[in-house]
Amino acid sequence: MTHPLLHAHLIAKRFGEKRVLDGVSIHIRPGEIVSLIGPSGCGKSTLLRIVAGLDDAYDGTVKLGGKAVANPSERVGIMFQEPRLLPWLSVEQNVTFIAGGKRDKDGYAIRLLNEVGLAGRERAWPKELSGGMAQRAALARALYTRPDLLLLDEPFSAVDALTRMRLQTLLLSMTAAHGTAALVVTHDLDEALFLSDRIYLMAAEPGRIVDSFDIDLKRPRDRAVPELARWRHRLLAELDAHSTTLPTPTAHQTA
Numbered sequence: 394m395t396h397p398l399l400h401a402h403l404i405a406k407r408f409g410e411k412r413v414l415d416g417v418s419i420h421i422r423p424g425e426i427v428s429l430i431g432p433s434g435c436g437k438s439t440l441l442r443i444v445a446g447l448d449d450a451y452d453g454t455v456k457l458g459g460k461a462v463a464n465p466s467e468r469v470g471i472m473f474q475e476p477r478l479l480p481w482l483s484v485e486q487n488v489t490f491i492a493g494g495k496r497d498k499d500g501y502a503i504r505l506l507n508e509v510g511l512a513g514r515e516r517a518w519p520k521e522l523s524g525g526m527a528q529r530a531a532l533a534r535a536l537y538t539r540p541d542l543l544l545l546d547e548p549f550s551a552v553d554a555l556t557r558m559r560l561q562t563l564l565l566s567m568t569a570a571h572g573t574a575a576l577v578v579t580h581d582l583d584e585a586l587f588l589s590d591r592i593y594l595m596a597a598e599p600g601r602i603v604d605s606f607d608i609d610l611k612r613p614r615d616r617a618v619p620e621l622a623r624w625r626h627r628l629l630a631e632l633d634a635h636s637t638t639l640p641t642p643t644a645h646q647t648a
């Protein structure tokens with residue numbers, strides 16, 4: 394087995410009296426795409442913030458490349474549901490700003506913008522971009538520091554279905570081209586199945602990992618293959634079995 398790039402073992406994370414994460418262990422090897430799925434409030438974003446080095450108040454260990462994660466680092470890129478572009482900076486300046494505005498001597502921002510399909514938009518203002526284009530810019534920005542790991546918190550939830558599929562394909566081609574691993578939080582089983590080498594399933598109260606699935610299908614994946622439909626069925630059943638928020642309908646309710 395390749396040495397893990399990320400190894401996170403959280404014994405507990407509390408907010409006040411509330412134990413939000415309890416016994417969460419995940420690993421990611423270099424270049425792997427790993428998804429986290431689970432109900433709202435099970436601690437997915439909390440886990441991502443810890444891995445990003447944005448929250449160090451927990452019991453456990455988080456190691457990236459063998460070193461303890463203590464602060465945000467250039468080795469980790471982040472993308473959220475909203476693009477979070479600064480409106481007073483051009484698209485290119487938004488990309489380079491992430492590295493503290495250091496001068497981009499080798500034109501790397503422009504190259505990344507070309508790769509994500511934004512050639513010619515370098516000088517545009519964020520408000521001139523569609524939602525999908527703004528997420529492309531956010532992806533270029535997340536890759537600008539040449540991270541080993543991208544963290545994505547429901548990155549494509551706010552765009553339409555076709556744009557979402559295009560962005561998923563783009564994420565796969567960008568991570569493959571740059572050798573970047575990714576940890577993707579998503580609510581969407583089909584998205585997790587299309588993207589992932591491994592899927593961790595979480596449950597809530599307290600937030601914990603209940604199972605993990607290695608999706609051993611080569612890429613590019615055809616979204617319509619029966620194997621994916623079988624995986625979907627299995628994961629839905631697991632999600633259902635661990636769901637405490639939705640009551641299981643009884644026979645007379647569904648009749």
Ligand SMILES: Nc1ncnc2c1ncn2[C@@H]1O[C@H](COP(=O)(O)OP(=O)(O)O)[C@@H](O)[C@H]1O
Pocket residue numbers: 408413431432433434435436437438439440
């Ligand atoms: N800063 C915070 N202070 C107190 N409670 C929080 C804070 N952030 C998250 N929580 C709580 O922790 C739990 C997990 O939240 P979160 O990680 O956002 O879940 P998810 O991303 O899976 O929807 C929720 O019950 C949420 O209310």
Ligand SMILES: [Mg+2]
Pocket residue numbers: 437438439546
């Ligand atoms: Mg969240």
